[in-house]
Structures are given as C-alpha cells and as structure tokens.
Amino acid sequence: MRITVLLFDGFTMLDAVGGYAVLGWLPDAEVEFVAETKTVIADDLRSGGMAAWRDYSEVEKTDILYVPGGPGGRPQLTNEATLAFIRRLHETSTWTFGVCNGVEILAAAGILKGRTVTTNYYARESVASFGANVVPARYHRDGKIVTTAGVSAGIDGALFLARLIAGEEIAKTIQLGIEYYPHPPFSYASPDDVPESIHNTIRAAEETGLLEQMETTQPCFPQPSL
Amino acid sequence: MRITVLLFDGFTMLDAVGGYAVLGWLPDAEVEFVAETKTVIADDLRSGGMAAWRDYSEVEKTDILYVPGGPGGRPQLTNEATLAFIRRLHETSTWTFGVCNGVEILAAAGILKGRTVTTNYYARESVASFGANVVPARYHRDGKIVTTAGVSAGIDGALFLARLIAGEEIAKTIQLGIEYYPHPPFSYASPDDVPESIHNTIRAAEETGLLEQMETTQPCFPQPSL
Numbered sequence: 001m002r003i004t005v006l007l008f009d010g011f012t013m014l015d016a017v018g019g020y021a022v023l024g025w026l027p028d029a030e031v032e033f034v035a036e037t038k039t040v041i042a043d044d045l046r047s048g049g050m051a052a053w054r055d056y057s058e059v060e061k062t063d064i065l066y067v068p069g070g071p072g073g074r075p076q077l078t079n080e081a082t083l084a085f086i087r088r089l090h091e092t093s094t095w096t097f098g099v100c101n102g103v104e105i106l107a108a109a110g111i112l113k114g115r116t117v118t119t120n121y122y123a124r125e126s127v128a129s130f131g132a133n134v135v136p137a138r139y140h141r142d143g144k145i146v147t148t149a150g151v152s153a154g155i156d157g158a159l160f161l162a163r164l165i166a167g168e169e170i171a172k173t174i175q176l177g178i179e180y181y182p183h184p185p186f187s188y189a190s191p192d193d194v195p196e197s198i199h200n201t202i203r204a205a206e207e208t209g210l211l212e213q214m215e216t217t218q219p220c221f222p223q224p225s226l
Numbered sequence: 227m228r229i230t231v232l233l234f235d236g237f238t239m240l241d242a243v244g245g246y247a248v249l250g251w252l253p254d255a256e257v258e259f260v261a262e263t264k265t266v267i268a269d270d271l272r273s274g275g276m277a278a279w280r281d282y283s284e285v286e287k288t289d290i291l292y293v294p295g296g297p298g299g300r301p302q303l304t305n306e307a308t309l310a311f312i313r314r315l316h317e318t319s320t321w322t323f324g325v326c327n328g329v330e331i332l333a334a335a336g337i338l339k340g341r342t343v344t345t346n347y348y349a350r351e352s353v354a355s356f357g358a359n360v361v362p363a364r365y366h367r368d369g370k371i372v373t374t375a376g377v378s379a380g381i382d383g384a385l386f387l388a389r390l391i392a393g394e395e396i397a398k399t400i401q402l403g404i405e406y407y408p409h410p411p412f413s414y415a416s417p418d419d420v421p422e423s424i425h426n427t428i429r430a431a432e433e434t435g436l437l438e439q440m441e442t443t444q445p446c447f448p449q450p451s452l
Contacts, residue, residue, distance in 0.1 A: 013243050013246065013247060014243055014244065014246075014247035014404060017239050017240055017243040017244075017274075018240065018243075018244075020239065020240075021238070021239060021240035021378070024271045024273065031271065031274070032273065033274070033275075040266060040275075040452070045257065047256070047257040047259065048243075048250075048276070048277070049259075049266075049276065049277030049279070050274070050277070051266045051274075051275030051276070051277075051447045053446055053447035053448075100405075138407070138409040139411075149405050149407075150405030151403070151404040151405050151406070152247075152381065152404045152405055152406045152408065153405055155378065155408070155410075156408060156409055156411065159411050159412075160411045163411060168412065169423070169424065169427075171412070172412060172420070173424050173427045173428060175410065175412070175413075176420050176424055176425070176428055177377070177428060178376065178377040178378045179326075179346060179347065179375050179376030179377050179379055179417055180377070180378045180408075180410055181410075181413065181414055181416050181417065182378065182381070182382060182406075182410070183364040184382050184385055184401060184406055184407075184408070185365075185382065185386045185389060185397070186385075186389075186394065186397070186401070187401075187407065188407055190407050191402055191405055191407065194398070194402050198399050199402070201395075201399045202399060202402060202403060220258070220279055221277045221279035221452050222452050224450045224452075226266070226450075
C-alpha cells in the first residue's frame with residue numbers, strides 16, 4: 001500500500017506526522033514524502049525540517065494521497081504544479097486524505113466540489129467557497145475522501161481510515177502502538193467551545209502576519225538536494 | 227527560551243513532533259534539533275527523516291532538554307556520547323522532558339535515580355531497573371523533570387509543561403492552535419485497559435525483531451551533512 005505524503009515550505013509538522021504515525025504502521029505500508037523539489041522542507045516554525053525524497057514527477061499514482069496543512073498552505077492554493085499533482089493522483093487514488101487546511105488545498109485543486117468535508121475551524125469558509133459542504137467534525141468520510149479538523153485531528157482521522165482499510169483489530173493495535181489514549185490537561189469538546197478571548201489571541205497572531213513572518217524567516221538548516 | 231530536541235537513528239517521529247508542536251509555540255521559543263552527527267536522521271519506519279542541524283558539541287546548555295523515544299532508543303542506552311550529553315545538559319536545564327522510552331534513555335544517563343516518572347507501558351520495568359519510581363500516568367512531574375507515556379502522550383505532557391512555563395491562557399491558546407480536542411474513533415482509558423489479544427500482537431512484533439529489522443533497513447533518503 002503506497003502512501004504519498006505531500007510536503008511544502010511552511011507546512012505544519014504535526015499535520016503530516018500525526019497521520020503518518022498511524023498509516024505508516026498499516027500492513028505493507030510504503031510511505032513516501034513528496035515535494036515540488038527534493039530537499040529538506042522547512043516547517044512553519046522554520047526550526048523543523050523533514051526530508052522530501054521524491055518529487056512530483058516521480059509519483060505516477062498512489063493508494064493514499066495525504067495532504068497536510070500549515071501556514072505555508074496558502075501559497076499552494078495558487079501553485080499550479082501542486083494543484084495539478086493533486087488532481088492527477090486523486091484521479092486513481094484509493095483514498096485521498098486531507099488534514100487541517102490541507103483540505104483547502106484539495107479544494108483549490110477542484111476535487112471537492114459538492115463533496116462533504118471537514119477542515120480546521122478557521123478554514124471552513126474558504127473551503128466552502130470552493131464548492132464543498134463543510135461540517136464541523138473531528139474527521140469525516142465522503143466516499144474515498146477522508147478529511148480532518150486541524151493539526152492533531154490527523155491522528156483521529158488516520159485511525160478512522162486505518163480501520164476502514166485494515167479492520168478494527170489492526171487499527172486498535174496501532175492505537176496501542178502510539179499510546180493514543182489522550183488526556184489533555186484541560187479540554188473543550190471542540191474549537192467551537194473555546195472562550196472568545198483565546199480565539200482572539202489566535203486572530204491577533206494571524207493579523208500580525210504569521211505567514212509573512214514565516215516567509216521572511218530563513219530555515220535554521222541548509223537545504224541540500226536529496 | 228531554548229528548547230533542545232534530541233534525535234537519533236530510529237527515533238519515533240511523533241515522539242519528537244507531538245511535544246515540539248506545543249512547546250515550539252511558547253513565547254520566545256527557540257527550538258533546535260540536535261544529534262550526534264548533523265544530518266537527516268531516519269526514523270523507525272525509515273521513510274521519515276528529520277533534520278538535526280546541531281551536534282552535541284554545539285549545545286553548551288539549554289532551557290528545555292527534550293528526549294523522545296523509539297525503537298532506536300535501545301542502542302542509545304549504551305551510547306556514552308548521548309548519555310554524557312544528557313547528563314551535561316540536565317545539570318543546568320530548567321526543564322528536562324522525556325517522552326515514551328526517551329525516559330529510559332534519561333534513566334540510563336543516571337539522572338532519574340529516586341525520581342518518580344512515567345514512561346511508555348512496555349518500558350516501565352526497564353526504567354524502574356535504573357532506580358526510578360515508575361507510575362502509570364499519561365504525564366508526570368517530579369521537580370524539573372516532566373515525563374510522559376508513549377508516543378502521542380508527548381502532546382499531553384507538553385501542554386502540561388506549557389502551562390507550568392507560560393500559564394493556562396497561553397497553553398490553552400496553543401491547544402486551540404493545534405486543535406487538540408481529541409476524539410479517537412475507539413478508545414480505552416489507558417494501555418492497561420486494552421484487551422490482551424491486542425497486546426499480544428505488539429509483543430509478537432517485538433519478538434520478531436522490530437529493532438533488528440529497522441537497523442538492517444536502509445533509510446529511503448540520502449543523509450548529507452547539514
């Protein structure tokens with residue numbers, strides 16, 4: 001089972017790694033990390049770098065197309081190379097898996113028109129503007145498309161997908177393998193229940209230009225060809 | 227606030243990334259990924275690679291020493307370079323944070339004697355053999371040492387640590403940022419409640435030589451100097 005994880009400059013590492021930690025342990029999983037250019041891809045914090053060791057031209061088709069999000073997802077919405085790659089792989093994929101605002105990139109590629117999906121809470125309107133029906137769920141399946149809420153929701157959605165693919169016993173075994181019996185020190189049921197003051201802090205960060213700040217900060221590491 | 231994440235061949239990526247996704251968003255966080263050799267470090271699945279862009283000699287001291295685990299943690303238990311690095315940084319660290327069997331590496335470095343810690347469920351006996359008191363908790367604090375259960379527990383433990391460092395409002399803001407309102411498709415309260423049949427599957431994988439298999443599988447990517 002071939003699993004293709006898309007990386008791009010400014011992705012959020014947990015978006016990619018949460019689901020990878022689950023799907024990578026499926027029987028016969030073969031995971032590849034793919035980007036427009038094969039190098040060490042810098043994340044949104046610029047301190048984290050992940051190896052993309054295949055480029056778009058090297059992947060003809062795949063079983064699971066996995067698209068994470070992150071602040072760097074926004075420029076991908078108009079990156080025709082990425083959008084064409086997604087359209088091409090989605091055509092024959094068995095599953096297409098979108099995490100966080102990775103769902104927005106899938107939407108921009110035009111593959112979510114009339115489909116029902118979830119996404120991170122602040123990308124809901126944008127995803128809907130591409131013609132998708134957005135539901136505020138932790139994860140959601142519409143046919144072969146499985147989408148999740150923000151960042152850490154990739155873990156929940158990937159366990160759901162793992163059960164669809166390999167059955168409950170294997171999915172629960174993977175859950176034990178990553179000891180996913182979450183117990184956050186404080187919790188709300190969903191982002192919609194979080195106090196307005198906390199939402200405001202995030203909005204203020206967005207307004208001071210999180211993406212712009214990221215784009216003008218050099219990665220902490222060299223980025224050789226891989 | 228300097229945060230030093232240790233990487234080593236065969237680490238588990240979610241062990242390192244779960245807590246990084248939280249602590250990296252603390253105000254004034256400066257995260258560095260450190261290994262014995264500066265290169266793209268291969269994870270346990272061999273498909274994932276993360277940039278270690280500082281080596282042991284380049285880090286004199288730090289505020290948070292962060293040690294993840296993984297199957298590759300076992301050889302580190304006798305790697306004197308790693309153990310000496312941990313002892314040296316722990317001496318002046320403000321916090322020492324161990325995730326999964328990363329706690330076993332801390333124990334092997336000799337810094338957990340008489341301390342109360344948690345760890346992943348299958349490393350409890352080993353950690354206790356180094357003189358630590360092991361409790362079966364999702365995360366635990368003993369003075370400046372914060373430890374967590376396996377893999378994904380790094381997220382919960384890091385949110386707990388974030389609250390200690392920066393207060394509840396900021397920790398909850400980070401929780402919203404990573405949308406950590408977990409809702410696994412099936413759940414148990416803890417690994418101790420998982421049916422024996424599922425534990426047996428994991429034990430069988432261990433017995434067929436998960437570590438050996440990993441060590442004899444080449445990483446999927448080149449590993450240039452960084």
